[in-house]
Amino acid sequence: DTEVTQTPKHLVMGMTNKKSLKCEQHMGHRAMYWYKQKAKKPPELMFVYSYEKLSINESVPSRFSPECPNSSLLNLHLHALQPEDSALYLCASSQEKQRGGRQETQYFGPGTRLLVL
Amino acid sequence: GIQVEQSPPDLILQEGANSTLRCNFSDSVNNLQWFHQNPWGQLINLFYIPSGTKQNGRLSATTVATERYSLLYISSSQTTDSGVYFCAVERSGGSYIPTFGRGTSLIVHP
Numbered sequence: 001d002t003e004v005t006q007t008p009k010h011l012v013m014g015m016t017n018k019k020s021l022k023c024e025q026h027m028g029h030r031a032m033y034w035y036k037q038k039a040k041k042p043p044e045l046m047f048v049y050s051y052e053k054l055s056i057n058e059s060v061p062s063r064f065s066p067e068c069p070n071s072s073l074l075n076l077h078l079h080a081l082q083p084e085d086s087a088l089y090l091c092a093s094s095q096e097k098q099r100g101g102r103q104e105t106q107y108f109g110p111g112t113r114l115l116v117l
Numbered sequence: 118g119i120q121v122e123q124s125p126p127d128l129i130l131q132e133g134a135n136s137t138l139r140c141n142f143s144d145s146v147n148n149l150q151w152f153h154q155n156p157w158g159q160l161i162n163l164f165y166i167p168s169g170t171k172q173n174g175r176l177s178a179t180t181v182a183t184e185r186y187s188l189l190y191i192s193s194s195q196t197t198d199s200g201v202y203f204c205a206v207e208r209s210g211g212s213y214i215p216t217f218g219r220g221t222s223l224i225v226h227p
Contacts (some may be wrong), residue, residue: 106215
């Protein structure tokens with residue numbers, strides 16, 4: 001199984017709403033990632049979790065709050081977003097032989113298309 | 118940080134044609150991946166290729182790490198090859214922060 005799943009596929013939310021994006025993988029990968037992708041741009045890294053610990057936060061605003069409840073799940077909690085946060089949010093995972101070690105092939109989920117009104 | 122440049126930015130082909138996509142990077146890398154993003158947004162890993170040559174069906178890739186470039190070859194292109202091709206690298210000696218190039222947008226006409 002080389003699948004990363006994400007829910008929901010689409011999300012429309014107001015600026016005062018609170019919502020969560022979910023990501024799941026069952027490949028035994030210990031590194032998981034959140035990316036944000038605007039139209040006609042490459043993915044931008046937001047967060048990296050290594051062995052369920054946050055290892056990289058690319059100066060993301062606090063209205064985005066990641067959570068890794070266990071080695072298979074990754075959540076992204078959204079609160080008080082702005083219209084410019086509308087984008088495709090991608091989750092990925094990869095094998096990490098040891099914590100902080102070299103990464104292997106990344107597998108991406110299908111993404112959540114977020115629209116903030 | 119490391120710079121990643123992809124060329125060409127756009128490519129239009131007739132079905133059956135061959136093409137070569139290029140990725141140049143500005144520093145030594147531990148990790149280089151090629152991805153295909155289809156029109157629905159799904160990113161598929163094509164190759165994990167920090168050095169050497171790999172082939173998978175009609176696709177092949179070569180990375181010459183000492184000269185800081187990688188090439189992706191697409192032979193006998195099909196309409197399903199349309200989409201955006203990204204190169205992503207991890208700089209040697211740094212924490213894992215993958216840097217993506219801006220991509221090559223490919224359209225294959227029937």
